[in-house]
Amino acid sequence: MNRRPITALSLAEIHPGQPATSKPEVTWIKPTELLVDAAYQRDLSDPSLRLIRRIIERWDWRRFKPPIVAWTDDGLEVIDGQHSAIAAASHPGIDVIPVVVVEATARSDRAEAFVGHNRDRIAVTAAQMHVAAVAAGDPAAQSVARVAAAAGLTLLRLPPARAVYKPRETIAVAAVRGLITLEGEERAIEILRVLTEAGLGPITAAQIKAAHHLCTDSQFTDLDRAGLTQTIRATPARLVDQEAKEHAAVHCVPLWRGIAAVWFKAARKKVPRTEARSPSRAAKGGITIPAWVPDDLIEDYRDVASLEGEERATSHVRKLKRKAV
Known part of the structure; x- marks a missing residue:
């Protein structure tokens, strides 16, 4: 049992108010x-x-x-x-x-x-509600607990002191629950392991959504889970955060899409080219590179088109061309 008696706290410099004139x-x-x-x-x-x-x-x-x-x-x-x-x-x-x-x-x-x-009240956090729901035998909460344990994810009740997280820690309970709802327990474990095995801390809701997007969308079938984990581990978190925010602001998309774009580009750069010097313009994943796109921007075009569509890819590459001029 985890029960404990209520005890008075020794708090410095407190000034108790006067007791009421009559008891309620x-x-x-x-x-x-x-x-x-x-x-x-x-x-x-x-x-x-x-x-x-x-x-x-x-x-x-x-x-x-x-x-x-x-x-x-x-x-x-x-x-x-x-x-x-x-x-x-x-x-x-x-x-x-x-x-x-x-x-x-x-x-x-x-x-x-x-x-x-x-x-004068403190709202109960989603993470605290989750702990109570597990104790109450709530099936959805117990599912989250099972998935987190299998994926090596540590669910915290509260943010740690000074917001110093350890690897694999998170308070994004709602994001984990949403992932299970969409993909089921087994697939959710696989996706979360991409993040836990990369040693991220904290693992945020945006990162969970980004990993889900890259692991399940048909546009990213050439990305394997192990390779994505290695890419995330090797890419500095601050750099990802900065570039993801810039991507989200430029393309008017949620932050998780920006994170997915940064990780995807980093993973693509690590894939060695085995053919000619110039990347292929042939259709891949339903995307054909227009003739006006320079050879050195073909991968940029394809990456953005895969994530945000060809219209945004066109706008993105044209901006890069203008900057180059």
């Missing part, structure tokens, strides 16, 4: 009897309505957090927990709910408490 009480009340002050509470947006619908559909008292309320001249007013209260009021099987009653007579006190509830 817990009482049960019909949710339809609770009040909401529109002067400081949030309107019900579309995301709010979707959240309320999810709470109703997945109602579980183990997940229920009692709203924080305060007495006013008109009755009990909700300070925090509006969505939970509305969901309970809308649920046909809920008659009463527990609420925590605090002292906040003035509206300004209640509004200040509302701000504090929504400011």
